[in-house]
Amino acid sequence: MTEFLQFTLGGVSFGMVYAAIALSLVLIWRGTRILNYAQGAMAVLTTYIALTVINRTGSYWEGFVVALAAGLVLGAVIERVAIRPVENKPPLNAVVVTIGLLVLIEGIAGIIYGGQFRSFPPAFSLNGLHAGSVALGISRNDVFVAAAVLVVALALAALFRFTSTGLRLRAAAFNPYAARLLGVRVGRVFTLGWALAGLIGALAGLLVSTNTFLYPSSMDSIFVLGFTAAVIGGLDSPVGAIVGGLILGVALNYVGGYLGSNLVPIFGLIALVAVLMIRPSGLFSVSHGRQV
Amino acid sequence: MTLLRHLVAALVAGAIIWALSVQLNAFRDFQMAEIAVYVVAIAGLSLLIGLSGQISLGQGAFMAVGAYTAALLMLHLNWPLWAVFPASAAVTALAGTVVGLAAARLSGPYLAGATLMLAVALPSLASQFPGVFGGDQGLSVTVIPPASLGATFPQTRWLAWVCALAALVTLVILANLARSRVGRNWRAIRDDPVAAALAGLPVGRLRVLAFIVSAACAGLAGAMLAVTTSLVSPGSFTLSLSIALLAGAVLGGLGTLMGALWGALVIVLVPTYVTDVATSHGLSGGVAANIPIAAYGVVLIIVMLIFPQGIQGGLRRLAKQFLPAPPTHLDSPDRRPPASEDEDVNSPYRRPPVSEHQEEGTS
Numbered sequence: 001m002t003e004f005l006q007f008t009l010g011g012v013s014f015g016m017v018y019a020a021i022a023l024s025l026v027l028i029w030r031g032t033r034i035l036n037y038a039q040g041a042m043a044v045l046t047t048y049i050a051l052t053v054i055n056r057t058g059s060y061w062e063g064f065v066v067a068l069a070a071g072l073v074l075g076a077v078i079e080r081v082a083i084r085p086v087e088n089k090p091p092l093n094a095v096v097v098t099i100g101l102l103v104l105i106e107g108i109a110g111i112i113y114g115g116q117f118r119s120f121p122p123a124f125s126l127n128g129l130h131a132g133s134v135a136l137g138i139s140r141n142d143v144f145v146a147a148a149v150l151v152v153a154l155a156l157a158a159l160f161r162f163t164s165t166g167l168r169l170r171a172a173a174f175n176p177y178a179a180r181l182l183g184v185r186v187g188r189v190f191t192l193g194w195a196l197a198g199l200i201g202a203l204a205g206l207l208v209s210t211n212t213f214l215y216p217s218s219m220d221s222i223f224v225l226g227f228t229a230a231v232i233g234g235l236d237s238p239v240g241a242i243v244g245g246l247i248l249g250v251a252l253n254y255v256g257g258y259l260g261s262n263l264v265p266i267f268g269l270i271a272l273v274a275v276l277m278i279r280p281s282g283l284f285s286v287s288h289g290r291q292v
Numbered sequence: 293m294t295l296l297r298h299l300v301a302a303l304v305a306g307a308i309i310w311a312l313s314v315q316l317n318a319f320r321d322f323q324m325a326e327i328a329v330y331v332v333a334i335a336g337l338s339l340l341i342g343l344s345g346q347i348s349l350g351q352g353a354f355m356a357v358g359a360y361t362a363a364l365l366m367l368h369l370n371w372p373l374w375a376v377f378p379a380s381a382a383v384t385a386l387a388g389t390v391v392g393l394a395a396a397r398l399s400g401p402y403l404a405g406a407t408l409m410l411a412v413a414l415p416s417l418a419s420q421f422p423g424v425f426g427g428d429q430g431l432s433v434t435v436i437p438p439a440s441l442g443a444t445f446p447q448t449r450w451l452a453w454v455c456a457l458a459a460l461v462t463l464v465i466l467a468n469l470a471r472s473r474v475g476r477n478w479r480a481i482r483d484d485p486v487a488a489a490l491a492g493l494p495v496g497r498l499r500v501l502a503f504i505v506s507a508a509c510a511g512l513a514g515a516m517l518a519v520t521t522s523l524v525s526p527g528s529f530t531l532s533l534s535i536a537l538l539a540g541a542v543l544g545g546l547g548t549l550m551g552a553l554w555g556a557l558v559i560v561l562v563p564t565y566v567t568d569v570a571t572s573h574g575l576s577g578g579v580a581a582n583i584p585i586a587a588y589g590v591v592l593i594i595v596m597l598i599f600p601q602g603i604q605g606g607l608r609r610l611a612k613q614f615l616p617a618p619p620t621h622l623d624s625p626d627r628r629p630p631a632s633e634d635e636d637v638n639s640p641y642r643r644p645p646v647s648e649h650q651e652e653g654t655s
Binding site for chain 1: 345349394405409412413417530531532539584585587589593
């Protein structure tokens with residue numbers, strides 16, 4: 001029973017990281033109908049930047065803030081330079097370009113920082129928490145991971161719900177053509193969407209790298225699970241992304257805990273295919289499928 | 293007539309390869325075998341993407357299936373090469389059927405994501421069952437040239453012959469397939485699945501078929517890679533292999549078999565060359581190893597942004613400028629509908645807000 005509780009709580013912490021990746025994918029998908037395969041690689045690069053800053057200054061939080069800012073800038077730059085030209089082209093072109101970005105960024109990270117595994121410092125203590133005499137299987141840092149993603153998600157929800165920028169973002173996502181006619185600078189709005197997604201991806205990279213080590217392709221497996229989480233929730237729905245991340249995180253933690261960690265990627269694949277076969281629009285999507 | 297032309301082309305190519313392999317040293321022979329491996333894998337992927345319009349990042353994973361099948365058949369059953377190659381292709385085709393059935397219901401980004409996951413997840417199976425698959429060390433296989441060629445016959449030249457022959461046979465089959473009714477149907481479902489379905493084409497089944505063909509190619513390529521490198525380990529079939537294959541297909545020109553050759557030449561020869569140059573300029577091995585990876589990224593982005601038809605498309609355009617107009621073929625770029633040129637047809641701005649990404653197959 002204690003074991004079950006530990007796996008559940010640990011799963012929530014991992015799930016929130018998947019949720020963050022999923023959220024960044026959803027942000028971009030809603031605006032531009034592009035799936036950003038480079039999201040994980042971008043997070044790797046910003047996390048390396050954070051590590052450099054932390055080693056220079058000795059302060060975790062300076063690195064944290066710099067990485068988030070770097071994610072914001074990186075997202076915007078990539079949208080302007082590489083994505084804008086393929087936004088109106090067949091979907092396949094965008095897929096290939098973002099995959100190209102994925103390997104390009106990972107290659108650059110490898111060239112600059114080398115391929116060895118590096119440990120990334122935690123924000124808070126990694127000592128296990130206890131409720132009375134029962135070990136909960138999570139640390140203060142795990143709580144911080146979940147809380148950080150939750151705070152960012154709520155801030156994002158507030159941005160979308162209560163500000164005029166949020167209204168523009170929603171309008172451009174809902175119908176770019178009509179939004180443009182009504183005076184929304186759709187191009188800028190898309191850039192903003194990519195920048196926000198870059199920030200959330202950077203956050204996910206910072207949070208997960210304590211557990212996984214940092215190396216140029218360290219986010220690949222995290223990214224595919226984040227993608228799975230986004231698909232579970234329906235690529236259109238931010239709430240779905242969070243819920244999908246939580247479901248996936250907890251489920252995969254049971255698999256890893258009870259059956260062995262080598263099986264986690266395979267079960268992720270099974271979960272993805274199962275969702276796509278049974279309910280391809282995801283659990284929370286409001287749009288309708290096309291019958292072809 | 294078409295069959296005859298393809299056979300003649302294959303014979304000519306075979307003669308050239310034979311002449312080259314006798315001249316070259318062992319390392320170049322090895323590279324020739326490697327190029328043959330990549331030609332097969334890229335040709336399958338290129339047909340899948342360019343003709344049927346489905347994108348796969350799992351080609352490397354399917355190569356792993358073929359390679360492990362070949363290794364197990366040779367280690368435990370001592371099958372000869374001529375039986376191992378088709379068997380590996382068949383087993384991988386079976387795996388491709390399973391994935392293809394799921395894939396046929398998915399479009400662009402979903403399919404790429406699912407196959408990406410396949411590429412990331414599959415190598416971990418080898419570590420999970422070390423008894424069968426040899427764990428991280430992998431399985432080693434050795435191929436010796438037949439005794440009739442003489443005791444001193446270089447092994448690499450024999451491998452170059454075997455792989456080149458397998459590649460030529462595959463290319464002839466694929467060339468005929470692409471020109472056949474099936475190939476035309478693939479183009480139809482690529483360009484407009486709705487119209488193709490209305491015209492009575494079984495869209496789902498055609499997509500699955502394309503996936504099976506591409507997986508079979510990957511399986512054969514995997515088996516060829518296994519005998520060429522004489523080692524099958526999870527480390528050879530990472531995501532970067534899948535992405536290298538995609539880069540090769542895109543650079544060569546999607547949907548063209550000649551393009552697969554250009555792509556294979558580039559991804560076999562250029563990384564070796566770049567790494568050599570980089571290490572001779574005093575860069576560390578880690579940096580040098582990462583330069584080709586970054587270069588694949590640059591290739592994918594630049595080609596897609598600037599010349600989406602790839603090398604073969606460029607060559608065709610050149611040929612058209614300098615030669616009198618040849619009869620146009622079905623898959624020549626200019627006969628395609630203007631979707632890739634015309635900004636508006638596929639524009640997200642023209643789409644209704646109802647998303648069209650959740651496709652459900654009619655199969």
